[in-house]
Every structure is written in structure tokens, then in C-alpha cells.
Amino acid sequence: MFPEQLKKVIQDIFYQLSNTQQDSISNKEERLANLSRQLQSLQTKNRKLAEILQRVAEKLCRELYNKTGEHRCSPCPEKWKWHGDKCYRFCSDSKSWQGCEYFCIAENATMLKISTQEVLEFAMPQSYSEFFYSYWTGLSRNGSRQAWLWTDGTPYSSELFEIIIDFTSLRSRDCVTILNGKAFSKDCKELRRCACERRAAAVKLESLH
Structure with a gap:
């Protein structure tokens, strides 16, 4: 090949490699962003579930506490x-x-x-x-x-x-x-x-x- 043609081929190869690498980075960034959104969604659901469990636990404990005036689930120290x-x-x-x-x-x-x-x-x-x-x-x-x-x-x-x-x-x-x-x-x-x-x-x- 003539030097000018060789130069053009090399430039084309670098251009393609550059695009392939860029596409790969973009795909990774997009996947990472999706994973981050999924993680945030799971964390939000987990917090809501924990809040629900805490309310249920408090309600159940209060029922047990009110029956006898004391229970080991009480959130208060002894004698309180x-x-x-x-x-x-x-x-x-x-x-x-x-x-x-x-x-x-x-x-x-x-x-x-x-x-x-x-x-x-x-x-x-x-x-x-x-x-x-x-x-x-x-x-x-x-x-x-x-x-x-x-x-x-x-x-x-x-x-x-x-x-x-x-x-x-x-x-x-x-x-x-x-x-x-x-x-x-x-x-x-x-x-x-x-x-x-x-x-x-x-x-x-x-x-x-």
C-alpha cells in the first residue's frame, strides 16, 4: 500500500477501536446506572419493610405489656x-x-x-x-x-x-x-x-x- 493509503487504513482502525471502546464504556456506565437505580429501589423497599415490622412489633409488644403491666419486650428500663x-x-x-x-x-x-x-x-x-x-x-x-x-x-x-x-x-x-x-x-x-x-x-x- 502507498503511505497515504496505509495511513488512512490505520486511522480507520483506530477510529473503529475507539468507537468500540467508547461503546463498551457507555454500556458499562448504563448498566452501572441501572444497577444503582435497582439498589436504591431495594433500599427504599427495605426501609419501608423495616418500618412496617417495627410498627407491628411495637403494637404486639404493647398488647403483651398491657396484659400484665410488664414484659421483656418493653422498650423501657426495669422499674419504668x-x-x-x-x-x-x-x-x-x-x-x-x-x-x-x-x-x-x-x-x-x-x-x-x-x-x-x-x-x-x-x-x-x-x-x-x-x-x-x-x-x-x-x-x-x-x-x-x-x-x-x-x-x-x-x-x-x-x-x-x-x-x-x-x-x-x-x-x-x-x-x-x-x-x-x-x-x-x-x-x-x-x-x-x-x-x-x-x-x-x-x-x-x-x-x-
Whole structure:
């Protein structure tokens, strides 16, 4: 072949090889993109399935828990009561209001907050005691002219329950206890029992076996 013809043939070969290689890369990229989409779809389906399984597990565990008041599937620690999405502990030890606040913090929890009708209906029956053992809540005020606030700063709603001023307390009466289904303002330094709450963990599927 003449040099010019040879040059053209070589150029044609390189062009074809280049196209073949490019096609191969394009095909691989397309297959990779398809696989990536399939993987994302499977991951989405897996998450949805896991969420469904978790809801079923929680419902079943709650049914088992409600029958006896306890079950190993409970997402709450020992000695804590499970209600809604929270765990509650009503302790027998007596402390000042601030002492109970520190106690709850040490338990990775906060003091009892009654801000919904559902929690009110759960918490108040816990306060019934023939020996008049009342529980500190997380409700307090900074002086008689100040607003009642929960420990997280949210205001008290008088529509939920009334605070009865306990005039037998000779000092501040700036902290609230619950006793026999009622709320009383007491001197924060008085010794009362502690009531704490914390968010419940997820129900473990293996605990239902």
C-alpha cells in the first residue's frame, strides 16, 4: 500500500477501536446506572419493610405489656412504666424539687411533664396513695408573680388541671406536686417523691420470641 493509503487504513482502525471502546464504556456506565437505580429501589423497599415490622412489633409488644403491666419486650428500663412514646418512673425515694430534678437527669430523663390529656389521665392515677405520698412534677415558677413553667420552658395550661395553692406550706409554694389526682403548689424544699420521664427506645424484634 502507498503511505497515504496505509495511513488512512490505520486511522480507520483506530477510529473503529475507539468507537468500540467508547461503546463498551457507555454500556458499562448504563448498566452501572441501572444497577444503582435497582439498589436504591431495594433500599427504599427495605426501609419501608423495616418500618412496617417495627410498627407491628411495637403494637404486639404493647398488647403483651398491657396484659400484665410488664414484659421483656418493653422498650423501657426495669422499674419504668411504658406509656405512649415515653417511659415513666415514679420513685419511692423522697427529695426536694431540685433533688428530684438532679435525680431525673442522672437517669437520663427529665421531671414529669403533664401537657396533654393523655398524659394527665395516665399520671394522675399514679399519684393515688393512702399514705399521702405525693410526687414532684417538672412544673415550677420563679416567685408568686411569675408564670408556671415546665422544666423545658413551656407554659402550664390551666385547661388541663388546676393548681391548688397549699397554704399549709409556710414558704414559697413555687413547685407543683400531684397527689390523689390533684395538683398542689408546695414549698420546693419539702421532701416529696420523684416522677421522671424519658423517651422510650425502639421495641426489639428478638424480644418478642
